[in-house]
Amino acid sequence: MRYWEFAENGQEVAINRARLPRHWYNYLWNENYVALVSQLAQGYSLSQDKMGNRIDLVAKRMLFIRDKNTKEYWSANVMPPDPLNFKAIHGLGYTEINYQRNEIGSSLRIFVPRTERLEIWSLTLENLSSQTKELQLFPFVDSLVDGPEKAQNYYLSKGYFDSKNDVIIIDSECAFDAVERSYNWLGSSQKPVHYDSRQSAFIGYGSFQAPDVLYFGQGQDSDCEMEKPILALETHISLKPNQSKTVHFFVGSALSKQEIHEIKAKYFTTDNINYEFEKLKDSIKDELGQNSFSTNNSDLDSFMNYWLKRQISLGLQWARVRHNGYRDLMQDIAAFSFINPKIALRHFKRVLAYQYSDGHAPRTFL
Template identity: 25%
Template structure:
């Protein structure tokens, strides 16, 4: 059964049926602010840390599923009927209303056609400022003038995940809300910089700052009393649970369309005024979308493939790269599964993630590698899970998070675990990541840069790598086999030929499960951490999307080893391993500032083996680094070399 389709032209996944068996999520943002939103606008947003700096609240594993969210309600002020632009939370019957969700690159769009009113809600985060933009369009498709109201709703968090989930005798009195000049401000009393704001491009007709006043007693987001009444109560309080609810009355003539913009941002009301002046208009929102498009075009165009396999083309050219990028941007700590209570960098996870996208995001990969270098102890092992801020010299002088509840602050020495909690393979992945980074960028001087160790002292990048290898060489048993220590990641497989590799690729590829959602359930545009095995009662069900190394490894293995495009220290190696039935494939690859337009021919229909390499028409032994800004034609002919043919005789 299908619930949606891939729109390759717009790089979107379009969900036509919104009554999905589980949440299909997207990540909104590319820098410090990130929203995790599903196909019905449920989810949450955080700034830098979902554990210590979440902005909106989320109740994971709850009923109804995936509440609350970032919602826009519409109300017919003549009939009293109301609905939400996203299918949930109101949930109009799908035989009466048409709902669509389009997940794109760092944005999502919710569309609703109901009661002759078409509405859309586009969610994005600006690249230049920590502000989420809700771009709402409402069109009257009826033949009569309509009197409508539009309402926003979000539920503010107490910032720290523990504050949201325990000790409410403290939490309920730890923040306040107020309204002034069209801006709702939420103030976390116990934090010096604990302010958020919510505003819009209009002067509200009414507002609510208190969740329970907007929702009402014995009600939910499905049927808030404020929307039902058509007017909000003007609530605010020092203490309690807070929300961002703004209301505007509209009169639309037949065929008329209006655009309304809401803004959720980081900072005080004064900062909100500046952000509102900058972003609360259509052209400013359009500029944000163009910036995001340019950002992702730049990343995606670093490698574009055209093979006989449609699923591989769709995922490698867009979605699997996107998943790998999301992992390197936000690590593994923000999803509907990892809900923010265990943040920090996993040493193995982050090392592997840094291997996958140095071509599309070298700056972030470098940042992660440096953070991992600082999370290494002199003995040569990595801290399995740590906060980069612990060892960042620029962060050490800043005040740490201090809960209003009296909880002893652990010392940094307590964060550095011993060998009894060490995973044997963690730091080894960093050696591979540094190699991949240098091969991609050519930044050999990086090896000489000096960074600290987690337990004191400092050394060059090369010395860090040497300590890692020395530690691993010491951790062997009497039989010479490496010790696993606390745990390792020893589940790699060497599949061999191109036929079996493609068979396994297809079996795992979510693209080819798009018409089996009643079995898979999870997103067909994202690899998942788990797929239930045949001995389980839920055989075939996938869980834990996006935040898994599966996406990065699928991208790395497909591009580096199946298609065989591997940067080296001084040359670009091309050695495909493909199905024999392929006639060949083409791709473009940007490497160290030059572009390579590559054609691979397979006249002998072999699975592996290159017999000829041509660079700009000339036969060559290898493809060396070319001048930055130049473009080159590369032709690879697969088959047996002359020596191999002579041997075969």
């Protein structure tokens, strides 16, 4: 049985198996931020300035759900993989993970808005039982802001809760866009009940898929200094039988706390988020142009008309993501000139600015 198929006239890929041969990543990006999101929401993210300086933000994503009464817990992103009641959708600019467990239906949508260094997680929960459900939600991000976990590493960032903005922050030195500090944060559309910024407090003797806070039943309100930092919150939600509610979570890198405040003001309502989501889809549709490809093979048509174009679009902005190869960028810009000449010309001028005055081009800028 094939574990995927094109849907929505080829503009979505529907995945019906959680445990694939490997993670199947969807690339979500704007000019400032790129996120890899698999069928289980795994993958990393980073921000980049115009000179190729980077802030590595996400290393792992988890969104835990805990039933306060039964003490059972699971994840909306279906880690570890569950073969039952699972469906993931990779769309143009978004990924959605649908799951059902313990009489709770969940739908987790992740997308990157058009301009900000940010990814937005929208979690919709539905109570499929005849009893009221009291649920605890634990969004968690393992971050690379201060590097990976090592037994003898020196961690120089600070983790703390910003009560003014109601977000958890990893405050770190950086060389990025002419500033020296970055504020890497996780927020919620609901007021947090607890928070954690220290891995040893949140994970403890557990694991990334079963942290200690789920065993003990609540976040530890941990600050972090000279230890491995993470981003985690706890919020609560009550669902009557057949009731559904949506909660939004925000993961991003900001260059000031005022920037966080402005993003909250812009996005912390469902209407504003859905407006941005629709605008994002419209902008991607416009970017991919009107050229069409038609054969007697519908899968080939879907690949050529949407996904190959989208892949080239990633390349003209982010090259191969791991670095900004000058040749890679230019060859993808040349390919995209057949799809959308106006956008290709803008990126051609952008990349040409990195060329030396004697005509030589850098191999990469990073």
